[in-house]
Amino acid sequence: MEKVKVAVLGCGNIAPVYLKNLKRFGIFDVIACADVDLDKARSIASEFSVPQAVEPDKVYDLDVDIIVNLTPPQHHYEINKRVLESGKHLYSEKPLCSTLNEAKEILELAEKKNLKVGCAPDTFLGANIQTAKKLIEDGWIGRPFAANCFILYGGPEKWHPNPHFIFKKYLGPLFDVGPYCLTALVVLLGSVKKVSGMGMITYKERLITSEPHRGEKIEVEMPTYVTANLLFDTGVIGNVTVSYDVPDTNLRGIEIYGTEGTLIVPDPNFFDHGRVYLKRHDDKEFTKMPTINPFNYDNLRGLGILDMALSIKFSTPLRASGRLSYHVLETLWAIYTSTQEGRFVNVESTAPQTPLLDMELLREVLCL
Missing domain, CATH: 3.30.360.10 (Dihydrodipicolinate Reductase; domain 2)
Structure with a gap:
C-alpha cells in the first residue's frame, strides 16, 4: 500500500506520542511538523526524523493527504476550516470546535469538498x-x-x-x-x-x-x-x-x-x-x-488516524469521525x-454506527 502523507500542526505536549505512533504504524510518511514556535517544531522534527519543520501558514500548501491538528482547542475552528479549504483531509484533537455552529460548519464544508473529518478521542x-x-x-x-x-x-x-x-x-x-x-x-x-x-x-x-x-x-x-x-x-x-x-x-x-x-x-x-x-x-x-x-499496550493515540487512512484508501467506515465528535x-x-x-x-443529533475494527484488514496492512 502506498504510504499516506501526513503533516502535524501543533508541537505541544501531546505531539510526541502522536508522532511516535504515526512512525510505529508504518503506513505513514510524516512530511512536516509545524508550530508557531518554529524552534519547537524543529526540535520535534529532529527527534522523530521528520524532514521539514515549517511555520503554520506553510503547512496548508504541502503535498499531504491528512493534516493532523494538535493545537490548543481555542484555535481548532480556524485551523480546521483552513485545512479543509486547502483540500486536505482533517484529523483534529478534541474538541472538533468550541461551539456547535462552528462544528456544523466544518462538517458541511468537508461534505461539500468530499473530504474526511476525524477527531479524537480514539x-x-x-x-x-x-x-x-x-x-x-x-x-x-x-x-x-x-x-x-x-x-x-x-x-x-x-x-x-x-x-x-x-x-x-x-x-x-x-x-x-x-x-x-x-x-x-x-x-x-x-x-x-x-x-x-x-x-x-x-x-x-x-x-x-x-x-x-x-x-x-x-x-x-x-x-x-x-x-x-x-x-x-x-x-x-x-x-x-x-x-x-x-x-x-x-x-x-x-x-x-x-x-x-x-x-x-x-x-x-x-x-x-x-x-x-x-x-x-x-x-x-x-x-x-x-x-x-492487540491494541492494549502503550499510549496508542493516533489509532484514529490509522483508521482514517484505511477509510481514505479502501472506503471503509470512519470510526473516530466528525459526526461522532x-x-x-x-x-x-x-x-x-x-x-x-x-x-x-x-440532544438533537444522533451518532453514526461505529462498527468494530476490521482486524483482518489491519493485520494485512500492519503485518500483525
Whole structure:
C-alpha cells in the first residue's frame, strides 16, 4: 500500500506520542511538523526524523493527504476550516470546535469538498472498549439498562507544562476529559437523547506546581466537578462524573449493567490501563476477558488516524469521525447548559454506527 502523507500542526505536549505512533504504524510518511514556535517544531522534527519543520501558514500548501491538528482547542475552528479549504483531509484533537455552529460548519464544508473529518478521542478503538462492545453485541450481559463512568483526577496544574487554558472557558474537565467518557458510552450504548447536570468550582484558584510556570496561580472559570445523568435513545440510563479535584479514588472507569450481567471497563482515557471484566448473574466472581484486538499496550493515540487512512484508501467506515465528535460535543454542551440553568436539556443529533475494527484488514496492512 502506498504510504499516506501526513503533516502535524501543533508541537505541544501531546505531539510526541502522536508522532511516535504515526512512525510505529508504518503506513505513514510524516512530511512536516509545524508550530508557531518554529524552534519547537524543529526540535520535534529532529527527534522523530521528520524532514521539514515549517511555520503554520506553510503547512496548508504541502503535498499531504491528512493534516493532523494538535493545537490548543481555542484555535481548532480556524485551523480546521483552513485545512479543509486547502483540500486536505482533517484529523483534529478534541474538541472538533468550541461551539456547535462552528462544528456544523466544518462538517458541511468537508461534505461539500468530499473530504474526511476525524477527531479524537480514539481510545475507544483500543482493545478494552472494542472487547466490551463485542461482548455487549454478543449478548453476554443481556440487555444493557444502566451505566456509570467516572474520570476523577487531581488537577493538571500539577503536571501539565501550560495548564492555564484547561481551566478557562469553555474547557474544564467536562470538555477536557468528558469526551473520553461520552465517546466510549456512545460507542457502546448508542446516541444520547437527554441530559441533566450539576457542577461546581471546588477551588476558585489553582496553584501551578509544574514547570515552567511553578508558583503561578490560575483563576478558575469552569466547574471542576461535574456529574450528569444521561438518557440514551435505547432507554439506557447513564451517569458521568468528571473532576480535577479528586486525586485519590477507586472510581475510574466504566461499569455497564445488563439484565444478565455486569461489565467493568477500564478508564477510557487510556489504551493500556487494566482489562475488561465480566460477571454474569450466575457467576461467583468477575472474570478477566480476553481482548479481541492487540491494541492494549502503550499510549496508542493516533489509532484514529490509522483508521482514517484505511477509510481514505479502501472506503471503509470512519470510526473516530466528525459526526461522532459532533454528537459528543452537543452532549457536552447540553450537560454544561443544564449545570448553568438547572433543567433537562435535549440532544438533537444522533451518532453514526461505529462498527468494530476490521482486524483482518489491519493485520494485512500492519503485518500483525
